Amino acid sequence: QLCNEASHSKDAAIYAKQCWVIDGLGPVVESSTENANWSKLLRRDCKDLLQELGEQLDASLPHGCKGGGNPKCSSPGSCQEQDRVLNLEVTGCGREECNGVYEPARDVSNQHPVFENINGFRFSLEALPNKAGKEVKLCWIIGRDRVGLYGSAGEEGQDAWPPCRDWRAFPAAEGTTGPRQCLIRSAGVDGVLGRSHSAILGRHGGPREAVAMLTSALEQPGFAGDLVIRASVLTDLAAAKRLTDDLHGAKEAVVEALALWPRHWDAYLEKAVILRDLGCIQDAAEALQQLLTMRPQDGRAAKMLIKMKDKAPGLAEWIAFHKEIPQFGHSCKTDSTNAYASCQPPSPRQQLLARLSKHEELEGNSDFFKLEDREDEVHAHWVLPSGITARDLKIVIQPSHLRVLANGVPLFDEDLAHSVLASESSWTFAAPDLTVTLCKSRAASGCWPRWDVL
Numbered sequence: 001q002l003c004n005e006a007s008h009s010k011d012a013a014i015y016a017k018q019c020w021v022i023d024g025l026g027p028v029v030e031s032s033t034e035n036a037n038w039s040k041l042l043r044r045d046c047k048d049l050l051q052e053l054g055e056q057l058d059a060s061l062p063h064g065c066k067g068g069g070n071p072k073c074s075s076p077g078s079c080q081e082q083d084r085v086l087n088l089e090v091t092g093c094g095r096e097e098c099n100g101v102y103e104p105a106r107d108v109s110n111q112h113p114v115f116e117n118i119n120g121f122r123f124s125l126e127a128l129p130n131k132a133g134k135e136v137k138l139c140w141i142i143g144r145d146r147v148g149l150y151g152s153a154g155e156e157g158q159d160a161w162p163p164c165r166d167w168r169a170f171p172a173a174e175g176t177t178g179p180r181q182c183l184i185r186s187a188g189v190d191g192v193l194g195r196s197h198s199a200i201l202g203r204h205g206g207p208r209e210a211v212a213m214l215t216s217a218l219e220q221p222g223f224a225g226d227l228v229i230r231a232s233v234l235t236d237l238a239a240a241k242r243l244t245d246d247l248h249g250a251k252e253a254v255v256e257a258l259a260l261w262p263r264h265w266d267a268y269l270e271k272a273v274i275l276r277d278l279g280c281i282q283d284a285a286e287a288l289q290q291l292l293t294m295r296p297q298d299g300r301a302a303k304m305l306i307k308m309k310d311k312a313p314g315l316a317e318w319i320a321f322h323k324e325i326p327q328f329g330h331s332c333k334t335d336s337t338n339a340y341a342s343c344q345p346p347s348p349r350q351q352l353l354a355r356l357s358k359h360e361e362l363e364g365n366s367d368f369f370k371l372e373d374r375e376d377e378v379h380a381h382w383v384l385p386s387g388i389t390a391r392d393l394k395i396v397i398q399p400s401h402l403r404v405l406a407n408g409v410p411l412f413d414e415d416l417a418h419s420v421l422a423s424e425s426s427w428t429f430a431a432p433d434l435t436v437t438l439c440k441s442r443a444a445s446g447c448w449p450r451w452d453v454l
Contacts, residue, residue, distance in 0.1 A: 013062035092180025118299035150178035207243035231261035302327035
C-alpha cells in the first residue's frame, strides 16, 4: 500500500503478488483462529490492490517488469523439456544420519551437482582410483568431511543420474549397511534452462556459455514471466557469473532474484557463496542467518555458517543460541571460554587425546587400561574408541621398551618395568580391544619377575 501511495506501482504489484502466492492460491479454510482471520484480511487487501493496479491474481510478473507478457520459448524449437534433479531422498541406510533429503549445495563435482542433507552429509560424484592406481572410475559417494561411507557406481555417461540401489559400504562405515533406496525427485525445465544448467556444471560450453544463454533469454519478452521461475533463472545466472569470476555481476543477479521471490532458498545460498568469495563474510553470514530463520532444517546453510563461525563477530554466539537448528543442536557445547566448542562429533583421535589428557583418572580405570600378570607372560589391554582400525595402530616391542600408538596418539611409549623376549611377543586387535602380549625374560635368579606396572 505504501509503494502504491508513493506511485511505485510496479513494486506494489510485486509485493502484493508475493503475499498472495505465499499465503496460498487456494481458498481459505473457514476457521475462527486469529491466523485464519489475518490470512483472510491479507488476501482481501492483496486482491483489492492487484485489481486496482490491473494485475492478475497469480505469480505472473507485473506490467512494466522485464520479462513480462505471455510465456513463450526463447527461440524456435527450444521448448523441449529436460529433466533437472531437485533433490534426493535416501532411505534404509545403516547410519541414520545419512538418511533423509539431500538438496543441491551450490557446488559441482565431476560435472554433476553436489547434494547435502540436514546433517551435513554430501552426495556427490567422485573420481576413485582403481586397485592398480593407474585409472580412475566415477562413483557416487555419500560421506562427510572428505570421508566416504557408501558408494555406488551407478550408470555411466555425462547425464547419468544418481543410482537408486546397489550401494556398498566402505571401511569407514564401520560395518553399517548402505542405503536400500535413493528416490530422485526431478522436474522438467525449458530447453534453454536445461542446457544452461548443464553448462554451469561444466558441460556444453561451460559457465560462460550459460551466461550468454541466460542473459539473452532474460531479455526476451515472455521468457520466465513468473516471479518464481524468473528468480530461479536469475539464481542460475548468478551461479554462472560467479563461476566466470564476475562476482559483482553475480551479486546483482542474485539480489534481483531475492527481490522477486524472497522464498527462493537456493538464492540465499548462492548469495552467501558470492559474498564469501567477495570477502564480505559478515554479509554472507547474514544471508545464511536469514535462510535458517525461515528454514531451520536447511543443513546446507548450517554447514556453511559453521565454517564461518570464527570469521564473523558474534556468529559463534548466534550458532550456540539457536539450538533449534539441527546441526547446531546435535553436539554444540558451550563453556566459559568458548561459546561454541564444536558442532562435529569428536574424532577417534580427539577421543583418545581427551582420555590421555586425564592420566590421573586413568590409573586403575579398567574401562580403558588393564594389566594382567601371568607366570611367563604379561598382557596389556586397552579399550579404544570406535573408529580405530588395525591400520591406525603402531606397536613396536623391544627387549626393554614398548611403544603403542593409535592414530598417532601415544598410549604407551616408555621403558618397561622388566625385560621381555621381543621376538616371541605379539599383539592382537579386535575392535575395540587391543592386547599386547609380552613374553617375560627370566631374572638372574631364574624366576619369572612379577609385573605390578607396565
